Amino acid sequence: MDRLCTNARPDRLLGLNMMANLTASNVSIGFPLYHSDSRSLKKTILGQASARFGRDNNNRPVVQALHDISFSLNSGDRLGLIGSNGSGKTTLLRVLSGIYQPTGGTLSAKGRMTALLDPGQGMNHQLTGRENIRLRGLYLGLSVSQTQELVKDVEDFSELGHFLDLPVRNYSSGMTIRLAFAMATAFPPEILLMDEWILAGDAVFMEKAKKRVEGMVRHADILVLASHSPSILLEWCNRLLWIENGQIRGDGAPMRILEHYLPSSAFKELAKAEAAP
Amino acid sequence: MTKAAPTMSRNGALRRPVHFHLSADSGWKQRFHLAWADMREGAHLWRLIAVLGFLDIKLKYRGSALGPFWLTISMGVQVGAMAFIYADLFHTDIHSYLPFLCLSIIAWSYLNALVTEGCGCFIQSDAVIKGMRMPFSVHAGRSIVRNTIILAHNVVVIVVVFAIMGVHQSLSSLLALPALGLWLVDGFAFSLFFGALCARFRDVPQIISAIMQIAFFVTPVMWSTTILTGHREALLLIRFNPFYYMLEILRAPLLGTPLSVMTWGWALVISGILIFLSWIAFARTRGRIAFWV
Numbered sequence: 001m002d003r004l005c006t007n008a009r010p011d012r013l014l015g016l017n018m019m020a021n022l023t024a025s026n027v028s029i030g031f032p033l034y035h036s037d038s039r040s041l042k043k044t045i046l047g048q049a050s051a052r053f054g055r056d057n058n059n060r061p062v063v064q065a066l067h068d069i070s071f072s073l074n075s076g077d078r079l080g081l082i083g084s085n086g087s088g089k090t091t092l093l094r095v096l097s098g099i100y101q102p103t104g105g106t107l108s109a110k111g112r113m114t115a116l117l118d119p120g121q122g123m124n125h126q127l128t129g130r131e132n133i134r135l136r137g138l139y140l141g142l143s144v145s146q147t148q149e150l151v152k153d154v155e156d157f158s159e160l161g162h163f164l165d166l167p168v169r170n171y172s173s174g175m176t177i178r179l180a181f182a183m184a185t186a187f188p189p190e191i192l193l194m195d196e197w198i199l200a201g202d203a204v205f206m207e208k209a210k211k212r213v214e215g216m217v218r219h220a221d222i223l224v225l226a227s228h229s230p231s232i233l234l235e236w237c238n239r240l241l242w243i244e245n246g247q248i249r250g251d252g253a254p255m256r257i258l259e260h261y262l263p264s265s266a267f268k269e270l271a272k273a274e275a276a277p
Numbered sequence: 278m279t280k281a282a283p284t285m286s287r288n289g290a291l292r293r294p295v296h297f298h299l300s301a302d303s304g305w306k307q308r309f310h311l312a313w314a315d316m317r318e319g320a321h322l323w324r325l326i327a328v329l330g331f332l333d334i335k336l337k338y339r340g341s342a343l344g345p346f347w348l349t350i351s352m353g354v355q356v357g358a359m360a361f362i363y364a365d366l367f368h369t370d371i372h373s374y375l376p377f378l379c380l381s382i383i384a385w386s387y388l389n390a391l392v393t394e395g396c397g398c399f400i401q402s403d404a405v406i407k408g409m410r411m412p413f414s415v416h417a418g419r420s421i422v423r424n425t426i427i428l429a430h431n432v433v434v435i436v437v438v439f440a441i442m443g444v445h446q447s448l449s450s451l452l453a454l455p456a457l458g459l460w461l462v463d464g465f466a467f468s469l470f471f472g473a474l475c476a477r478f479r480d481v482p483q484i485i486s487a488i489m490q491i492a493f494f495v496t497p498v499m500w501s502t503t504i505l506t507g508h509r510e511a512l513l514l515i516r517f518n519p520f521y522y523m524l525e526i527l528r529a530p531l532l533g534t535p536l537s538v539m540t541w542g543w544a545l546v547i548s549g550i551l552i553f554l555s556w557i558a559f560a561r562t563r564g565r566i567a568f569w570v
Contacts, residue, residue: 028301032568098297098410101564106300121408126336135332138325139409
């Protein structure tokens, strides 16, 4: 049974052949901007009062973080998100992971999903690494024996050794990332969402992480990765989505998108580097 | 078991929903549906809720020799000191006053904690809320579990005081259990309601804690209702005080004082209203909480 556990998916064994899918149709997110002053009760009550003077009640500032985003991902798709700071990449990842309810449009996700949005997520820094893994098991709703499996897998993959018995607040940022990544991918998700912080790992770990993700994707899964690094995106993704000001600027093969996204000199350099392995 | 094992083993997260479908707010039908789904998912994660609440206490006292029993000690000292001063002030017999005060203070501090920490249940968990998809009922449940663990430590003080003062317990004392159950349900409903409200309006927690201060003095916590006999206006303090009914259903069975059916009736009415309002409010705000925290 152990062998069965590590190599095959039960849904496939059962012949269900459930394909992962992630579809966004016309997703919009309007972010209410509550400044420390505009969110107070006083302001709202007074605002109501002044609304009588012909002001719009809904004139609170809203940032349109995402506007009309549509795409569909199927098993095997590895999507890279690219765009300048504040373009909406992280917000999109949060929407995709089901944290924000869209203010417009529809999102549907089919497949077990893990989102690696920030390294410390769901981790309690006062707890030891091992305790955090068990806590993660609970977050995932695992049984006791599954949690043991999780602990063992993370132990092996993260190579943190005896550090696992120290509180996470004593970890270096790289070690925290190892732990977070190992926890997120221990039970291979069918959909993995990652923000760029994952790229802060050291070279050896990055190689290992890449292998793991590749393994996942080979098993027909979906990856969505937000990053600023063209070389990383080229390496990990087979499709790029360029987001600017919360809107899709481009969607297609990585090189084609990067050609427009990058300054021409940078793109030439990249193309040269790609051509000469 | 053996049949289910292969399915469960690899697909570890099967218990969490594999599919979700999120669309823009489209009216009350969808809101209630999503709120109900939130509750159901939260109920599946009961072990997580229990552990989170337990960890809150454990981490707070990690490294301390006595650990959470500091709660017991400080409550014991507080009750002991107050009992002697107030028994003297109110000219009452310490033998009847100490058990009353002890039970009242501990029940009130539990109620107060359920209310004030319920207000902060979402604000406190902002990192988790923004980090992963998680039913909101988990955060409300966590606050309930945490404060119930604190109550359990304080119960030791009640047991000791009752034993020393020879307060007789009978079978009817068990009536305190359904009362405690009602408190838990109310506390949970309140947390969902006010947790969201407080995340949106950051003044509300301050207002609530001010109200709780006043409520402490106008509710018969430190003083018994008998001192109001003959003061008609003052009796209104009790009649229109929801805290009085909630407190009395828990306190009377343990103290062996008479408890009328009407008191329970009012407690149920108050709870019914609270739960109804909370349900509507939670359904309305659930999709926005992640933006507010």
